Amino acid sequence: xxxxxxxxxxxxxxxxxxxxxxxxxxxxxxxxxxxxxxxxxxxxxxxxxxxxxxxxxxxxxxxxxxxxxxxxxxxxxxxxxxxxxxxxxxxxxx
Numbered sequence: 001x002x003x004x005x006x007x008x009x010x011x012x013x014x015x016x017x018x019x020x021x022x023x024x025x026x027x028x029x030x031x032x033x034x035x036x037x038x039x040x041x042x043x044x045x046x047x048x049x050x051x052x053x054x055x056x057x058x059x060x061x062x063x064x065x066x067x068x069x070x071x072x073x074x075x076x077x078x079x080x081x082x083x084x085x086x087x088x089x090x091x092x093x094x
């Protein structure tokens with residue numbers, strides 16, 4: 001995983017933990033759910049989109065390569081946001 005992906009994973013872990021404490025839910029459970037959702041999304045996109053786009057673009061332009069390798073981390077952050085939103089709405093129903 002790249003540096004951005006690692007930092008984002010740690011941020012998601014902390015973000016979910018603090019949100020769960022604020023909502024009166026189980027913080028460790030939420031943190032694990034958020035991290036697993038982030039990780040699965042990151043790996044799925046890394047193995048599909050990045051591998052598909054990484055052909056000739058990586059050898060010709062290092063900037064393009066850097067941007068392509070950031071796509072999974074950015075999408076995984078978006079997925080974590082949606083997962084958090086779902087957890088918050090489920091906790092409000094209780």
